[in-house]
Amino acid sequence: MTIQVKVLARPVADASYVRAMLSGMALTFKHMMNPHKKTEQYPDVKWALSPRWRGTHRMLTDETGKAKCVACGLCPQICPANCIKLVPGEDEEGNRYPLVYEIDEFRCIFCGYCQEVCPEEAIHVGRHYENSEYSREGFVYDLERLTAQTHPVCEMWDPADPKGE
């Protein structure tokens, strides 16, 4: 959504102040009558996010409501900002699950590698951006909070369909 900037040619000879003034006034009047408004009324009208928007994380769950994560440790490994904390655990049947899974949204750079690397399609970056908090601790999302998120998740870039068509 780049704004087109019209660059006017500089006058070659001495310019007429009167005519320049009149044409300037015509221009401003035209804009006043027909403003090319770009302002978004943010809190009232929300911005339409791209399907590839990478925002607040969300952990998907299976049918039983448990997090899909198998604590393989790939996402903390790939995370360039080192913002994912994972302590794996194992139940009596030998299934791995995360004992602790925390993402520090304050450190996160929203690169989306965690979503790309996840073999179980458990962790996702989401189409959501309003995550302000009163303290730094508030930005550390634990597993419970990550699974409780409801916003739509990001559709990652598909090399077969680079323009998302």
Added chain:
Amino acid sequence: MILATMASDPVVYGTFYDPAVAVTALPWLLFTILKMVIVFTVLMVGVAMLTLAERKISAWIQDRIGPNRTGYGGLLQPAADGLKNIMKEETYPDAAYTPLFILAPMLSFIPSLITFAVIPFAAPLSTRWGIVEMSVANVPIGFLYILAISSLGVYGIVLAGWSSNNKYSLLGGLRSSAQMISYEISMGMAAVSVLLLSGNVSLQAIVQQQQGMGWNVFPLLIGFFIFCVASFAETNRLPFDMPEAESELIAGYHTEYSAMKFSMFFIAEYSNMVTASALMVTLFFGGWDIPGTQWDNLPPWTFLKFALTLAFFVAKLLFFLFLYMWIRWTLPRFRYDQLMSLGWKVLLPLSLAYIVITGGAVLALDMLQVPRSVQWFGISPFWAALGVLNLVLAVLLFVLLDRGRIISPAYSRLSPIQIARLRAMSAGRSLAASQGD
């Protein structure tokens, strides 16, 4: 012989009704107080709304939306601003000279309000107690009063600049005094051409003259042009806002002011704007005259007539206020030398020459017994003749003004012709120098 012709001139402009039927004594006093209260209130509310209009118009011109959070469409924004200004802390700089620092906003505020007192804003109204004049004070020297009082406003600005003890403020004050002095002369001179037509300095007489003859803007087109430019300079509005010049002087003379004292300078600026617009309407656009009819300037002075003429006056006033804002958000500020050269080298000689030309033309037309009243097709021959003369002058003037001879833009590349001329000049100079050796 000239004197004889002048003496036989039957056209004398004065008042609209016999002074014997005007309100007198106690009703006059009560009506005057009522008019004062109403005009003051309307002016203050109008100024508040003008600040909103300014912000809205600037927003639309710049493709923005403007204030829209307080009240419907931002209508309560002036109230919120006023409340904010009253609640804010009044700061007194240590280095400032406090008595004048406090006095300066008042000195700027009061003249801007009392100049409106003599403007006739509607047709007289006939009441049970007599005819009520629709201006706060029907002063017979109305125009001189305005010239005298409106130039007092500069004292507020200069004293504010000096007493703040701040270099930016002082520069703003100095600039404003220089600017006011330069442009007041051409403003007064341009208005003299109106007085030459009306033969009277009373604003009512000027309105009456225009009702009988047609609006002065056509027969005194160049006078209007000079007056308009000079009144923009007088009110410190862009492109003449040198005293404030946010980007150079950090708001100039009111840098050190806060809260309501700052607000008073602001109100003064806007009410000056209203008064200057009202003056342009009265002198050149027929005051409260309704164009194309004589119904409005003859008795009986009914309420309907009062209301309609008032509406026409307000509409003309609003047009000029809009013009002020439109120009403000279009034109950049002049450089200081451009400002001074426009005032002294262009407008002053122009207005002096214009007085001579207008005076000569009025005298010649009166001697030729050209009738001033409306003759054919609702047009007065006097008005038309003077208007045609002005059109010719205007074409000459704007062809001369054109091509950047008067005010050169801050930047323009040299044309090939200019480069050739400069080269020839330097070649000639070196040739002369070598011959001199």
